[in-house]
Amino acid sequence: MTVTTLPTAHAPTAVAPARGGALSLSHMSPYEAWQFCESLANTPLLPDAYRKQPASVLWAMEYGRALGLDVVTTITTIHVIKGKPCQSADLMLGRTRSAGHRVRITSERTRCEVRIMRHDDPDDETVIEWVLDDAVTAGLCTLVDGRPRARDQKGQPQPWEKFPRAMLRARAIAEAVRIACPEVLHGAIYTPEELGAVVDQEGNPVVVERADAPPVQEGVTVVQSTPNGPPPRDFLAEAAATADAEQLAAILADAEANGAPTEYMTCLAEIRDAHAAESVGPVRALHTAAKERGAHPDHLARLAAIGATKPGAKQPDTGDEKHTARDEQGTPAGPAPHSVSDAVAAEAAIPGSVVTAEQAAAEAENALRLAASRAQLTDLDAAFERAHGLPIEQAPAATLDAFRVLIENGAAR
Numbered sequence: 190m191t192v193t194t195l196p197t198a199h200a201p202t203a204v205a206p207a208r209g210g211a212l213s214l215s216h217m218s219p220y221e222a223w224q225f226c227e228s229l230a231n232t233p234l235l236p237d238a239y240r241k242q243p244a245s246v247l248w249a250m251e252y253g254r255a256l257g258l259d260v261v262t263t264i265t266t267i268h269v270i271k272g273k274p275c276q277s278a279d280l281m282l283g284r285t286r287s288a289g290h291r292v293r294i295t296s297e298r299t300r301c302e303v304r305i306m307r308h309d310d311p312d313d314e315t316v317i318e319w320v321l322d323d324a325v326t327a328g329l330c331t332l333v334d335g336r337p338r339a340r341d342q343k344g345q346p347q348p349w350e351k352f353p354r355a356m357l358r359a360r361a362i363a364e365a366v367r368i369a370c371p372e373v374l375h376g377a378i379y380t381p382e383e384l385g386a387v388v389d390q391e392g393n394p395v396v397v398e399r400a401d402a403p404p405v406q407e408g409v410t411v412v413q414s415t416p417n418g419p420p421p422r423d424f425l426a427e428a429a430a431t432a433d434a435e436q437l438a439a440i441l442a443d444a445e446a447n448g449a450p451t452e453y454m455t456c457l458a459e460i461r462d463a464h465a466a467e468s469v470g471p472v473r474a475l476h477t478a479a480k481e482r483g484a485h486p487d488h489l490a491r492l493a494a495i496g497a498t499k500p501g502a503k504q505p506d507t508g509d510e511k512h513t514a515r516d517e518q519g520t521p522a523g524p525a526p527h528s529v530s531d532a533v534a535a536e537a538a539i540p541g542s543v544v545t546a547e548q549a550a551a552e553a554e555n556a557l558r559l560a561a562s563r564a565q566l567t568d569l570d571a572a573f574e575r576a577h578g579l580p581i582e583q584a585p586a587a588t589l590d591a592f593r594v595l596i597e598n599g600a601a602r
Contacts, residue, residue, distance in 0.1 A: 222250075227243040266280040279392070285369075285370055289308035292305050296357070302318045305365050307370060315365055317368065324349060330347075338350055347387070424453075426559045426561075437464060456485075463475050469500065469501040476489060553586040554581055556593055569581075573592055
């Protein structure tokens with residue numbers, strides 16, 4: 190029988206660990222964090238559950254940052270199983286002791302007892318015992334001649350058969366910490382094994398090959414794409430800035446080759462068709478269809494800006510007499526549009542000068558994003574807001590044009 194006892198000296202006051210570390214997301218922009226997680230997910234040094242899973246890496250690192258853990262500790266002790274955060278029993282034990290609580294563990298091959306006494310209430314002692322009968326009741330193993338037996342679909346021994354002492358210890362620690370001091374877990378109240386993951390002796394999840402999985406063919410390369418990641422170029426801005434059919438075809442081909450998702454490709458096709466339209470009617474139809482589909486306001490603004498250049502588009506009023514007559518008749522000017530798309534949808538109720546200003550801003554924004562894409566400026570929106578104190582969507586055309594010139598001259602980096 191092995192007994193592990195925390196020294197009985199006065200418990201220290203719990204101190205929050207320093208946040209961040211040698212590698213920390215707190216010093217990265219969202220785009221840099223995603224690139225970092227993609228690179229990290231490709232290394233063979235990561236646990237199996239994180240390889241080729243950059244989204245899981247990002248989620249775990251954000252969770253670890255909230256706990257004050259560095260990247261290395263997070264990756265080796267925090268896991269994402271079935272969309273839920275979980276942590277190893279050793280991390281639960283370490284955080285419990287760091288919080289000042291006393292922990293005593295009695296571990297044997299067929300049983301494990303964990304005692305926790307809170308530092309703020311020494312009379313409150315939690316005692317949890319796990320024995321092999323508990324594992325059998327939970328369906329984790331069976332007993333054959335008094336020994337645990339657990340096999341996978343291929344008949345290979347599983348952790349409960351190979352490491353019963355470690356499995357009992359992990360279960361007892363997790364249950365005891367959940368009952369005695371759940372505040373140290375910060376929501377990650379289960380271990381990977383409790384959420385159904387196959388784990389090794391240390392309790393870390395491992396990737397296993399399913400018995401019903403199709404065999405991998407030799408000589409076949411499997412490419413894993415991440416369509417939700419930030420695109421390398423702003424293809425939409427490039428397409429909106431040119432009406433040349435050959436250039437548009439090349440932009441669409443490049444976007445598809447870079448793994449652009451279906452909705453992104455649909456927006457590119459609508460911009461191409463809007464440029465090809467001979468009058469404003471087809472562009473309005475594209476705008477209506479995109480709006481009903483729930484397209485992003487930026488895309489609707491691009492379609493509206495293209496439509497404003499087509500024959501048949503409503504021209505702004507130029508005479509002061511017309512404005513005076515409208516004001517005297519009491520015709521409401523209508524609500525101020527939030528985007529060019531709103532202006533097109535309600536162009537009959539909005540003064541032409543407002544539409545013109547919105548169109549100019551939309552065209553300037555398209556030109557600005559095109560310049561940023563060509564200059565490979567990945568944090569355009571953040572850089573603009575730092576420089577001018579307002580987002581791009583609220584800036585007038587003159588401000589957008591001035592910032593575009595800075596980018597083209599290399600001064601906005």
